[in-house]
Amino acid sequence: MTNPKTIIEIRDGKKVxxxxxxxxxxxxxxxxxxxxxxxxxxxxxxxxxxxxxxGFETLTSGTVSIDGSDCAGTPPERRxxxxxxxxxxxxxxxxxxxxxxxxxxxxxxxxxxxxxxVNRMLHIVQLDNFANRxxxxxSGGQSQRVALARALVNGPKVLLLDEPLAALDLKIRQHMLxxxxxxxxxxxxxxxxxxHDQDEAMILSDRVVxxxxxxxxxxxxxxxxxxxxxxxxxxxxxxxxNLFDATVSAVNGIGTTAVTPAGIPFLGAETADRHVxxxxxxxxxxxxxxxxxxETAAQSAEGTVxxxxxxxxxxxxxxxxxxxxxxxxxxxxNGRLALPSIGDRTRVYWDSANIVxxxxx
Amino acid sequence: xxxxxxxxxILAFLLAPLLIIxxxxxxxxxxxxxxxxxxxxxxxxxxxxxAQLASAVIKSMTxxxxxALVTLLLGATASLAWLRFGHAGRGMIEALTVTPIxxxxxxxxxxxxxxxxxxxTQLSTATIVIAHVVIAIPILIVAMKARLALFDPSxxxxxxxxxxxxxxTFARVTLPLIAPTLIASSILAFAVSFDEFVVTSFVAGxxxxxxxxxxxxxxxxxxxxxxxISTLALFFSIAILVASWVIGQAxxxxxxxxxxxxxxxxx
Numbered sequence: 001m002t003n004p005k006t007i008i009e010i011r012d013g014k015k016v017x018x019x020x021x022x023x024x025x026x027x028x029x030x031x032x033x034x035x036x037x038x039x040x041x042x043x044x045x046x047x048x049x050x051x052x053x054x055g056f057e058t059l060t061s062g063t064v065s066i067d068g069s070d071c072a073g074t075p076p077e078r079r080x081x082x083x084x085x086x087x088x089x090x091x092x093x094x095x096x097x098x099x100x101x102x103x104x105x106x107x108x109x110x111x112x113x114x115x116x117x118v119n120r121m122l123h124i125v126q127l128d129n130f131a132n133r134x135x136x137x138x139s140g141g142q143s144q145r146v147a148l149a150r151a152l153v154n155g156p157k158v159l160l161l162d163e164p165l166a167a168l169d170l171k172i173r174q175h176m177l178x179x180x181x182x183x184x185x186x187x188x189x190x191x192x193x194x195x196h197d198q199d200e201a202m203i204l205s206d207r208v209v210x211x212x213x214x215x216x217x218x219x220x221x222x223x224x225x226x227x228x229x230x231x232x233x234x235x236x237x238x239x240x241x242n243l244f245d246a247t248v249s250a251v252n253g254i255g256t257t258a259v260t261p262a263g264i265p266f267l268g269a270e271t272a273d274r275h276v277x278x279x280x281x282x283x284x285x286x287x288x289x290x291x292x293x294x295e296t297a298a299q300s301a302e303g304t305v306x307x308x309x310x311x312x313x314x315x316x317x318x319x320x321x322x323x324x325x326x327x328x329x330x331x332x333x334n335g336r337l338a339l340p341s342i343g344d345r346t347r348v349y350w351d352s353a354n355i356v357x358x359x360x361x
Numbered sequence: 362x363x364x365x366x367x368x369x370x371i372l373a374f375l376l377a378p379l380l381i382i383x384x385x386x387x388x389x390x391x392x393x394x395x396x397x398x399x400x401x402x403x404x405x406x407x408x409x410x411x412a413q414l415a416s417a418v419i420k421s422m423t424x425x426x427x428x429a430l431v432t433l434l435l436g437a438t439a440s441l442a443w444l445r446f447g448h449a450g451r452g453m454i455e456a457l458t459v460t461p462i463x464x465x466x467x468x469x470x471x472x473x474x475x476x477x478x479x480x481x482t483q484l485s486t487a488t489i490v491i492a493h494v495v496i497a498i499p500i501l502i503v504a505m506k507a508r509l510a511l512f513d514p515s516x517x518x519x520x521x522x523x524x525x526x527x528x529x530t531f532a533r534v535t536l537p538l539i540a541p542t543l544i545a546s547s548i549l550a551f552a553v554s555f556d557e558f559v560v561t562s563f564v565a566g567x568x569x570x571x572x573x574x575x576x577x578x579x580x581x582x583x584x585x586x587x588x589x590i591s592t593l594a595l596f597f598s599i600a601i602l603v604a605s606w607v608i609g610q611a612x613x614x615x616x617x618x619x620x621x622x623x624x625x626x627x628x
Contacts, residue, residue: 054522055521055522056518056521056522075521076518076521076522077521077522077523077524077525077526078524081522082522082523083518083519083522085515085518085519086515087513087515089513089515089516089518089519090519091516091519091520091534091538092516092538093534093537093538102520102523102525102533103523103524106520106523106524106525106526106529106533107524150519150523151522151523154523154524
């Protein structure tokens with residue numbers, strides 16, 4: 001998998017509805033076998049992008065090619081992709097078996113082969129005993145699996161999933177995430193997964209495509225996007241973070257120094273083309289802050305503990321720094337370390353490696 | 362208490378004439394007044410021996426069946442258009458198709474008669490069917506649109522996505538899902554046609570439908586025969602409406618059930 005093949009390629013994609021630009025400057029290569037997530041808030045264009053691949057929408061300009069061939073003008077029924085709809089869109093007049101068999105039957109496959117393939121797929125999604133149930137006789141989680149099986153049985157080159165877990169409650173959602181990873185491994189299909197849920201995106205994806213207002217703002221592995229967001233939007237959308245407005249005071253071989261209006265200095269490791277007196281935003285994740293200094297956590301600021309929230313193994317502290325800005329500090333519970341209480345004066349430490357400097361907006 | 366009395370009084374006012382007709386259809390004497398002189402089936406016997414009446418019944422049945430069939434075909438196409446169109450299109454379909462409900466039967470009858478006369482169309486069973494379709498279509502559309510509003514368009518997209526052509530999608534998904542609604546609605550059209558009188562009287566020419574036959578009998582004298590016919594027509598209409606209702610309720614496998622289920626997923 002060092003040089004995986006590109007299965008879907010979108011070049012300079014633009015989609016306009018009336019006077020609303022839903023997508024613009026879309027350039028995306030989807031690799032064979034990966035789980036790619038289209039992540040973003042509602043209205044960012046992620047569902048439109050998926051429907052373009054499925055063939056339910058057509059680009060205003062630009063190209064979509066699947067497996068090397070341009071598919072402008074190819075209707076959805078002739079594209080080698082299948083979709084899992086947000087509310088599953090299972091056929092209520094057919095039972096589970098017939099729902100899964102639908103795609104194979106319209107292609108005119110022989111009865112015996114349909115039966116064999118459908119049963120094999122029902123086995124993969126663990127619904128062997130539900131073949132004769134009607135759609136109103138199965139649960140939400142089971143409906144989800146039927147939808148998955150109905151799409152995958154056709155052997156699509158790409159499986160498109162439109163917020164497939166949105167209709168399920170939290171517990172089943174986590175179970176289905178694991179299930180989906182397992183099915184992905186077993187079938188080896190390429191998954192394109194649309195969600196607005198950053199946790200789903202991080203758990204599931206090989207790569208995340210972050211979208212905002214019809215544009216792709218960043219494409220990265222989830223861990224890279226979390227650690228190295230390229231914009232304020234990316235930093236805020238994925239996980240929680242502390243943000244400081246600052247002005248660059250020095251740039252040299254070691255890194256960049258930026259100072260907040262109240263005088264707190266941040267020394268970041270990055271040396272990318274920053275220039276002195278540039279206004280930037282500094283982002284530090286709560287788990288990158290601590291109450292213990294050391295060789296790596298050499299920078300610090302003083303403040304007062306304002307609030308503490310315990311969440312099992314972790315605690316979230318809100319510390320109001322002396323310049324009045326509140327910061328969130330996440331601490332792993334560890335019996336050996338003394339932790340401050342509400343009202344205590346304390347010092348908050350961080351490491352230059354965890355500082356992300358973002359363009360100011 | 363007063364409210365209850367009023368309710369019962371209204372119900373009595375509405376239903377008493379029906380009950381009296383049913384009761385006197387079994388009356389042993391031709392008198393249409395109390396005291397009741399005992400039960401008999403003589404009027405029904407007389408009915409079944411009446412050739413004119415039999416032909417009027419057959420005529421009405423034929424017309425109602427044809428009306429239901431034509432309305433079904435037109436209704437199916439109208440409902441497809443309904444599913445395809447957006448909000449504005451639906452408004453237009455509604456404005457065009459539902460308006461005739463508000464028009465007086467007299468006006469519809471005269472208009473159709475003028476149309477047939479000007480186009481040189483011979484008044485016949487066909488013209489009656491045309492008139493009945495005009496009357497039944499808006500009723501059908503009103504009955505269907507509430508159901509169709511619940512049709513989930515993503516089911517059609519799912520079918521296309523799975524490789525079905527537009528025709529296959531219609532045959533395998535759309536039609537089976539809207540069929541109960543269509544059939545229930547066309548039974549309603551049958552019922553509307555079966556007892557239509559006002560418009561029919563304009564466009565019937567020399568044809569005689571059941572309501573027209575009853576009316577012509579009544580013109581001469583009110584015979585107990587009319588009670589028997591009316592009683593049969595009453596039960597026939599009730600049977601049709603019940604059938605329509607039962608089919609409408611048998612929607613366990615229909616789009617609506619699926620949609621409701623999807624709106625409230627089970628844990």
